[in-house]
Amino acid sequence: MTWVDEREKAAQEEAGSGYFKIQEGDNRIQLLSHCAPYALKWTGSRYEPAEEEDTNKSWKGVCWVLQDGVIKSATLPYTVVKSIKELMQDDDYAFDEFPMPRMVNIRAVGAGTKEVVYNVIPSPKEAPVAAETLKELATKPTPEEMVEKMRGTEKKPDYPEEEIDPASIPF
Helix, strand or coil, rough: CCCHHHHHHHHHHHHHHCCCCCCCCCEEEECCCCCCCEEEECCCCCECCCCCCCCCCCCEEEEEEECCCCCEEEEEEEHHHHHHHHHHHCCCCCCCCCCEEEEEEEEEECCCCCHHHHHHHHEEECCCHHHHHHHHHHCCCCHHHHHHHHHHHCCCCCCCCCCCCCHCCCC
16 A cells, blocks of 8 residues: 555655645745746636636736745736735835745635635744755746746747748758
8 A cells, every 4th residue: 555655755846846735824924036027817717817808807817936945827817916015015025026035825715616715914024035046046947937838828839931842852
């Protein structure tokens, strides 16, 4: 029955890997990048990328965050992004460059429901980001590139449009 232990370990690794999702209660993160806007529309059963002409868009902020020492991509709700923007302008917490100089706690009540309420609480202590974390972050795509990929509009490789005759290939 060692497979149970192996499955539990794999589940923990998956939970701690590459994507940040707000859970019920306290969610402590440090914003590593700016947030790129990402518009979604509700189809009645799920959210999909919104088109320019769509109404009733739900806006999100796509960015990189640091959680428990791990860099993760995040799609933050508009109310959370708005609260962080307000912190940027607050005399006690102001900052204008990323990474954000301190951790924030996103406290969620009713996570996973349309009635969720978020409260963004900044840490009073500054938290410098380690050089190796910044080096790893530099290898990641920009938030705008992440949005392009999520929308399915990332640049495709240029291939010739003309037909290629297999006989003309020299090997």
